[in-house]
Amino acid sequence: MGFQSQVEKAKNLLRTRLCNPNFIIKPLSDSPDSNYCKLKFTISSSITEACNNSILLVGPRGSGKIAVLELALNDLLQEYPDTISLIRLNGLLHSDENCAFKEIAKQLCLEHHLLFSKMGKQRLLYSLLDAMNTVTSQAVVIGVSCRLDVDQLLEKRIRSRFSHRKLLFLPPSKEDVQRLLEHVFSLPTDSSFPHDYAAQFNGKLQNLLADDRFKEIISSYLDLNSTINHLVRFLFIVVSLWESKSGFLSLENFKSALSSIQRQPKQECIKDCSILELYILVCMKRLEVKEQNSYNFNSVMKEYRSVHDSFQTSDYYAWDVCLRSFERLIQRELICFTDNRAHGQSVEFRPVKLLVSYVELQGGLKSYRSCPIILQKLMDH
């Protein structure tokens, strides 16, 4: 087995791991304080003790709610293979009550667990929870949502019937992140890889993990959003940037991944504009500074003409050319109409607004390669 193929194999392994939420969640779920343990205990005790429960999983998007739930449910399905039947509802898919009831009927067996994301309509929940308050049915309703105020959204009668178990999903701590990185990146030292390669790889990884520059990269990335999903997405980019020529993960991979993910699309969008489009943007900015709160294409054109008259620029274009670049700016969402009604009124009369801030516009002009100096001047005054 050549060196290259070993590296390829290692890459594949890492990619497989990163795409498997169960693998990611596992190392974070072993302590008794973890949500996984609590959730599993609650569900399994409601199965064994034949009681009804309703649980709410709340946490920011990407904090691993569904992954933990799936892990717990998989375990429980194996533990009690023929007692549990699972019904999955999704608030986005089954937004209509009748549709949700039909779906339940389709998936229903004697006992059932319900899992639905996003709180749907209230009548459905009322019937569900009311039915759960009778002896004859046994169910666990699990609600998943990223809104922290879900239980406030429930109607008072429903809230009264809800059993108010809440599990909060929080971002992992720094130690957890470190543990997770090690868990994801270290190669197995069994027979699947040559022993010396795996040992070397893991050794370099340990060095990397201890490196302060590395820690800084990770923490500056997590400053933005510290959820697990977010981190995993970053690690996937890292693995993709890892070239087969070098056999080991390097700090450079992480650096370039960080710079590739921290981009400012609005500002970069300005770089792609034509000179005329820049003129239009600057004119709009000048109008806004003049405290003209409402303006349309015609008033922008008036400003453009006056700028041209006073500074005698070389870039003066005809009205219809300007209109076309104006429309392109709207398509790129650098500017937008302020009214939502689009009936019949032609483009030039509808009021518009700038969608880039002055700071971003200025930054964009500065980094623009052949920006006319006059434009920068116009920006300032």
Added chain:
Amino acid sequence: MADTPRKPLRSPSKKPKQTSSSSISLTPQTPQAVDPPRRSSRRLSLKLDQITTPQKPISQLEKPNKDSLVEELETPHKLVKDSSRTRRNSRKNESTKNPESKTDYESANTPKSRTKVVEVEVSFSPASPDQLETKKRKRREDKDRKVITRAMASKNAKSEQKSNKKRVYYKKVVYDGGEFEVGDDVYVKRREDASSDDDLPEVEECRVCFKAGKAVMVECDDCLGGFHLKCLKPPLKEVPEGDWICGFCKARKLGMEVELPTPAKGKRRARTLREKLLSSDLWAAHIESTWKEMDGSYWFKGRWYMIPEETTAGRQPHNLRRELYRTNDFADIEMESIIRHCFVLNPKEYAKASNAGDDVFLCEYEYDIHWHTFKRLAEIDNEEEDGEDADSDEDWISSKDAESGTDEDIEYENENVKNLCARTSSAHGLAANSRKGQFFGLQKIGTKRIPEHVRCHKKTELEKAKATLLLAILPKSLPCRNKEMEEITAFIKGAICDDQCLGRCLYVHGVPGTGKTMSVLAVMRNLRYEVDAGSIQPYCFVEVNGLKLASPENIYRVIYEALSGNRVSWKKALHLLNERFSNGKKVARGDDRPCILLIDELDLLVTRNQSVLYNILDWPTKPHSKLIVIGIANTMDLPEKLLPRISSRMGIQRLCFGPYNYQQLQEIISSRLKGIDAFEKQAIEFASRKVAAISGDARRALEICRRAAEIADYCLKKSSSNLDSTPAGKGLVGMSEVEAAIQEMFQAPHIQVMKNCSKLSKIFLTAMVYELYKTGMSDTTFEKLAITVSCLCTSNGEAFPGWDTLLKVGCMLGESRIILCEPGARHRLQKLQLNFPSDDVAFALKGNKDLPWLAKYL
């Protein structure tokens, strides 16, 4: 064949009974009776229609009684020619020809033959048809009385149930040659005085020629009589499509006097089981579970079917001839009293049933024997299992105990049963059981399987506490609502006990979780006993929940369906209900009894023109409506919000359920936890004080205690599994657990989320608060905020992340509703607003170690 000798299995408990009762009749066995009498032999011989089996006398299978013997006497000896019935008829022949030998024979086989001898003697007196008629009528009265005894018997079922715990449950039992599975429907013998011992022809006879034969018969859709195609006038070539009504029924409908062809002299028409069932000489039951008792006798739990005539409404015009009602009445029945299978199908299956034997019935509704209301089966089975157990006296724990006797290996084996202990005794007065009629309450055995290890391990105190705190458990006593319940009782009694029964209306209001519905239902339960005891005239009770109706108008449909078991459109239902309540037109038999209508979540019925509420509340004011409406809702001023003509009808009598105070909550919880040592006293008080201060919702208080018990249980189990040591401490639920449960339930999680969110989110939130202080405006735009953030960053040595990153952070905070924001596409125009008080943000972020400078701006 079936006559292969089987070893008689005599149950030990039966023996003494047998010997004692047969002490007089120890006559020598007749040589003919080689085999022990068994039904299987008959069943097989019945099937072997064409083969003439040796006509050896076999004892009667079921007890003959006076009625049946009278009928038997009528049955002429000619029946012998009918090949399908050779054996039994021959026996009958013999017995009538030679009574002495029969008695001998009987006495040899049946222990209770003393009574039999008497009966046989009686049966020799000539019987006139008139006499038969009177007997029949008597029987019906009997029956009515029995319904009551059935219900009463179920009350003392619990104590008996505990005594026989060693039961072995089976899924399928082969009993006397018939296979009976859980879920099958069977004919069941009525008590002995019914004519269940008549012939049991499997083949129906033609109404004209009184022969069965192989020729094709057509069934009249009206009288269900069978006719040979060739016997009809004019004869038909083939079975017609669609409905067909025989000439007799047609003529009868036209008002003519019809004389049905009578059988040749001396030959009486044999009645099929179906006919007997529909004339209530037999019962039908649905097998819910089957088991073997300790003494080896086989039993099954049957759910009775009722024919329309047996309901209070009587047979109604919309009832089909073959329609049955499933009841919520259960009984334990000995296998011995099963006659054979019948097939009760739902309408869909019934429509498809092409093989249409004679034992096919249609069942669409369940009939509530206590409240005399109907419920569609499809609703019960398909949607959530509705709480029809609500009026069961058994509570959940005891029914679980009953199940705990089930064999560990639930691989239901087919067991061939060789059963002899066979005879139904004529001693008792209830159903066809040979024991004292054992009736059991409404249980749902078999609705679910509880994993084995639950049954094995003994419940800890904490687990018991958790189970008893479940909202689903109906507590044995309902503390703290005595006054209200008395008021409701007085209201209902006052309305019903007058002879004319004036319609009235009661409005019950109170915040959720204060026991409104529970109290009303408890009152109804108590009143039911009084009805059973006869101190109150019977009434029907209909319960509707506004939130479970698809639209407010559907309430008419639901009410009408519950009262009559018929499904019509809501407009038609409104019309029919108007007829009944407003115009005083009583159609069916039970229509003149008072009706109590309980409408839960009444506010959901408010439509734009409020016509639904008006109609419903208008009925009680009509002179002969006999309707009592109890409306339940949360808001105290619902009547005032409605049109004056409605509030004048509804708002007169009101009952308020105030929120529970902490003593009451404490009493509720402690009454449930009586006898279970799991909670510290202060813990309960703490929980109830907390809930009383917030909402006074009993459900919430119970949930907190249950959650606290759960937390304690969790800690206990984790610590014991981790350290592999015996759990330390008593495992009492203390203040800390209750505190944790309250935290989880009442505290919004936003502070914790803010404490743990990413660095940029914290800066973002700080900037929001700073902006709020600076401008005094609650909402700001993203542009202003981004400038603030960049100021904060530059003055504190943080790198400004860039506008687009910041926008993303803001949108993420918006997703979890920590802030409220417009969609991110609005970019710098996006409006932002804190969703929580700024003090919360300050509290969460002040002590932050990574960003100590945040405190400056908070």
